[in-house]
Amino acid sequence: MKKAFVNGLVKxxxxxxGLLGLCSVLAVSNTAINSVFMAAAVxxxxxxxxxxxxxxxxIIPDQVRIPSFIVVIATFVTxxxxxxxxxxxxxxxxxxxxxxxxxxxxxxxxxxxxFASKNPVHYALADALGxxxxxSWVIIxxxxxxxLLGFGTIFGHRVLGAWFHxxxxxxxxxxxxxxxxVMVGTMRWIQAKASKS
Amino acid sequence: MRIEIKMVxxxxxxxxxxxxxxxxxxxxxxxKIEKNLELAKGKALKKVVPNVASYxxxxxxxxxxxxTAKDSSGNIAGYGVLIEGSGFQGPIKxxxxxxxxxxxLTGLEVIENIETPGLGNRITEEWFKxxxxxxxxxxxxxxxxxxxxxxxxxxxxxxTISSRSVVRIVNTAQSKLLSSLPRASYSPPKSHGQAAQKxxxxxxxxxxxxxxxxxxxxxxxxxxxEKSVSLAxxxxxxxxxxxxxxxSEFVSPIRRCRTIPMPDSLDAFLACRGSGxxxxxxxxxxxxxxDRIKLLVAMDAGDFRIIxxxxxxxxxxxxxxxxxxxxxxSQFNGRTPPLALKSDDRPNGIDAIxxxxxxxxxxxxxxxxxxxxxxxxLSEIQS
Numbered sequence: 001m002k003k004a005f006v007n008g009l010v011k012x013x014x015x016x017x018g019l020l021g022l023c024s025v026l027a028v029s030n031t032a033i034n035s036v037f038m039a040a041a042v043x044x045x046x047x048x049x050x051x052x053x054x055x056x057x058x059i060i061p062d063q064v065r066i067p068s069f070i071v072v073i074a075t076f077v078t079x080x081x082x083x084x085x086x087x088x089x090x091x092x093x094x095x096x097x098x099x100x101x102x103x104x105x106x107x108x109x110x111x112x113x114x115f116a117s118k119n120p121v122h123y124a125l126a127d128a129l130g131x132x133x134x135x136s137w138v139i140i141x142x143x144x145x146x147x148l149l150g151f152g153t154i155f156g157h158r159v160l161g162a163w164f165h166x167x168x169x170x171x172x173x174x175x176x177x178x179x180x181x182v183m184v185g186t187m188r189w190i191q192a193k194a195s196k197s
Numbered sequence: 198m199r200i201e202i203k204m205v206x207x208x209x210x211x212x213x214x215x216x217x218x219x220x221x222x223x224x225x226x227x228x229k230i231e232k233n234l235e236l237a238k239g240k241a242l243k244k245v246v247p248n249v250a251s252y253x254x255x256x257x258x259x260x261x262x263x264x265t266a267k268d269s270s271g272n273i274a275g276y277g278v279l280i281e282g283s284g285f286q287g288p289i290k291x292x293x294x295x296x297x298x299x300x301x302l303t304g305l306e307v308i309e310n311i312e313t314p315g316l317g318n319r320i321t322e323e324w325f326k327x328x329x330x331x332x333x334x335x336x337x338x339x340x341x342x343x344x345x346x347x348x349x350x351x352x353x354x355x356x357t358i359s360s361r362s363v364v365r366i367v368n369t370a371q372s373k374l375l376s377s378l379p380r381a382s383y384s385p386p387k388s389h390g391q392a393a394q395k396x397x398x399x400x401x402x403x404x405x406x407x408x409x410x411x412x413x414x415x416x417x418x419x420x421x422x423e424k425s426v427s428l429a430x431x432x433x434x435x436x437x438x439x440x441x442x443x444x445s446e447f448v449s450p451i452r453r454c455r456t457i458p459m460p461d462s463l464d465a466f467l468a469c470r471g472s473g474x475x476x477x478x479x480x481x482x483x484x485x486x487x488d489r490i491k492l493l494v495a496m497d498a499g500d501f502r503i504i505x506x507x508x509x510x511x512x513x514x515x516x517x518x519x520x521x522x523x524x525x526x527s528q529f530n531g532r533t534p535p536l537a538l539k540s541d542d543r544p545n546g547i548d549a550i551x552x553x554x555x556x557x558x559x560x561x562x563x564x565x566x567x568x569x570x571x572x573x574x575l576s577e578i579q580s
Contacts, residue, residue: 030314056211064204068211075215079222086229089237093309150314168315 001126004119008130014107015138015180016187021107024098025139026176032155035143037091039136041084041099045076046108046135047128050116054124057117069112070103077102107135138183145179146170237308238279238292242266245294245304246275257377258540261370273297278374279308282366283555285358287311289320293329293370300569302336305329305367317359325353325360335368335483335566365484365559372562376537437466444468447495447505448476457574465574467498476504479570483563486555488512494567498575501568503529513556525550525557534568536561 014020024042028034052072053060060068081099084092092099102108111131116124144154150170152160169175198206242264243249250269256262264277276295281288289312294304307321319325328350329336338352338361352360440454444466453469466478475498482491491510496503506526528547529536538558539546549557 060207061200061204063200064208067208071208071211071215075218078219082222082226082230086226086233089230089233096311166315168313171314 001123004115004123005126005130008127008132008134009137010134010187013134013138013187014110014131015135016184018107018110019184020110021105021135022180024101024105025135025142026173026180028095028098029139029142029146029176030150030171031094031147032140032143034091034094035139037084037088038095038098039132039139041077041080041095042102042105042107042135043129043132044080045073045102046111046132047125048076049073049108050111050124050128051121053112053116054119054121060117065117066109066113069109069117073108073112074103107131142176142179142183146175150175238264241279241292241306241308242277242294244306245292246277247303248274250274252277255377257373261373263374263377275303276374278370280366280370280373281309282362282369284310284312284362285317285356286313289359289362289366291363291366291370293367295371295374299371299374300333302329302332302334302367305363307363312356312359316353317356319353319356320359320363322353325351325363329367334371335481335562336364337482337484337489338364361484368483368562368566369558372535372537372558372565375535375565376543439464440466440468443480443493443507444476444478444495446507447478457578459570459574459577463570465570465577467574467578474499477571477574479567479574480509481563481567481570482510483559483566485511485513485559486553490559490563492560492563492567494564494571496568496571498571501533501571502531503533503564505530506564513553522550524548525560529564535565 008014010016012018015022015025021042024038028038049069049072053069056068077100080102081092084095084099111128115127119127148154148159149167152158152164152166167175170179238254239249239252242252246264246266248268249266252264252266254262254264260281262279264279266274266277268274275297276299278293278295279290280293281290283289288309289307290309292306292308294302296303305326307326310318310320312318312320328344331347332350333347336348336350338357339349340352340357344351350360350364437454437456440456441451444451444454448468448470451468451470455467457465457467459465463480463482465480468476468478470476476495477498478493478495480491480493482489484490489510490508490513493507493509494503495505495507506529525548537543537546538554538561539548547557547561
């Protein structure tokens with residue numbers, strides 16, 4: 001069970017290693033706060049979908065498993081979207097279509113297909129939590145770096161003084177690709193070093 | 198159980214449960230979501246119009262909602278136009294505040310935009326929005342110099358297109374406002390109002406508008422008489438060649454022609470026909486889809502019916518909006534601004550050039566401005 005949880009954090013990190021769900025990672029990580037809410041939405045959807053799928057895994061006929069997964073995922077995504085719209089309208093506006101788009105986020109569907117539908121509930125939950133945290137730390141770190149370099153702030157608080165000239169490119173898609181590329185590269189480099197020694 | 202039946206059954210049950218859960222979630226959140234939307238609108242309106250106590254909303258078309266703002270004693274405090282138009286990267290939604298006469302801007306708020314962060318996105322910055330307060334549309338963008346006139350706005354460095362888009366949307370907001378609500382400044386005299394109050398709503402409207410039209414015609418007759426007299430009495434002077442150059446296209450023979458200098462160097466011309474009625478020509482500029490549009494609009498100086506339009510500058514897209522389409526331009530002849538595009542509830546509007554709605558809209562906005570400028574020019578020579 002511990003292994004199922006730890007897996008997603010670094011070794012099989014869905015973003016850095018699996019390169020899954022990049023659409024939302026690249027699009028909404030322009031500020032740290034957006035990243036936090038996106039991470040929370042994905043965590044909510046992934047954990048609850050895995051929980052339900054794992055519970056009903058034995059009664060789902062193999063032929064209709066994908067549609068069943070999608071319906072369950074879509075339900076939780078819609079709940080998350082409605083919740084954000086009702087209680088955090090500003091954030092919901094910033095995230096735009098990327099919350100509804102969690103439905104087609106491959107991390108979620110991949111975890112149902114590869115894990116939740118084949119494992120008992122506690123394993124499925126551990127895996128979902130691990131993967132969620134793996135997704136969350138990457139997108140939040142990305143958000144912090146991009147906000148810092150793009151605005152000179154972190155979570156809206158000014159960190160870099162007036163001398164700092166913001167790199168507008170960091171707020172644009174190229175900035176997301178560059179930062180993510182550096183993160184993936186660093187990760188590979190560390191792994192390569194670790195396996196050598 | 199046969200697998201086909203099981204498939205259908207399981208999926209149906211999952212979908213049913215999902216539907217139920219979503220129904221509950223929607224039930225729980227929808228009043229809050231509606232409230233958030235209302236709050237956001239009200240908040241934006243209060244930012245752009247001073248002293249708002251209550252408001253009435255009226256949706257004009259898919260992209261435009263007009264708010265009539267009232268102060269605590271029930272008088273009209275101003276108007277807010279919630280309007281969406283295209284920016285550089287995507288739609289820009291604005292709340293534009295107008296004073297009670299619908300001519301002056303009282304404020305501007307950017308409700309939604311997906312312009313480039315750090316560049317076009319700067320349309321949300323205070324200094325940019327503040328520029329619009331007190332301006333008289335149609336507004337124009339100036340680059341590299343300080344705006345001096347009451348219709349000029351400084352562009353954002355590196356975001357000219359976004360700045361222009363905002364200006365274009367603001368200008369459209371005014372033409373939509375003018376064409377969809379009766380002008381407060383033209384409200385009928387009290388006796389008409391009291392008589393009309395006894396009648397029902399529909400009759401009241403008709404009576405009001407009839408009274409208004411009557412008053413306008415009377416006023417224009419007076420203006421026309423005064424003008425022709427004053428023009429006829431003037432001593433012959435050196436022929437005004439600039440005026441003749443511009444106006445000979447619309448008026449012939451020209452008895453007299455004079456240039457009325459305007460403060461922003463976009464001049465107006467008053468030409469007098471043999472029969473004694475005067476034609477006013479005004480040069481108007483505005484922002485089109487691709488670039489600036491400059492037109493010369495000739496109108497009857499009495500009732501402002503359009504006599505002709507000449508394109509002075511226009512660089513719209515070659516295929517559609519280059520707009521040299523004569524059927525489009527001839528629609529304006531004989532009509533009095535403010536005009537608007539044809540729509541379901543405005544069957545006698547102007548037909549847009551198909552594939553160039555933006556350009557057509559821009560042209561109408563500019564032509565509507567022409568009337569305001571003509572009125573201004575006429576009052577200039579009277580004073």
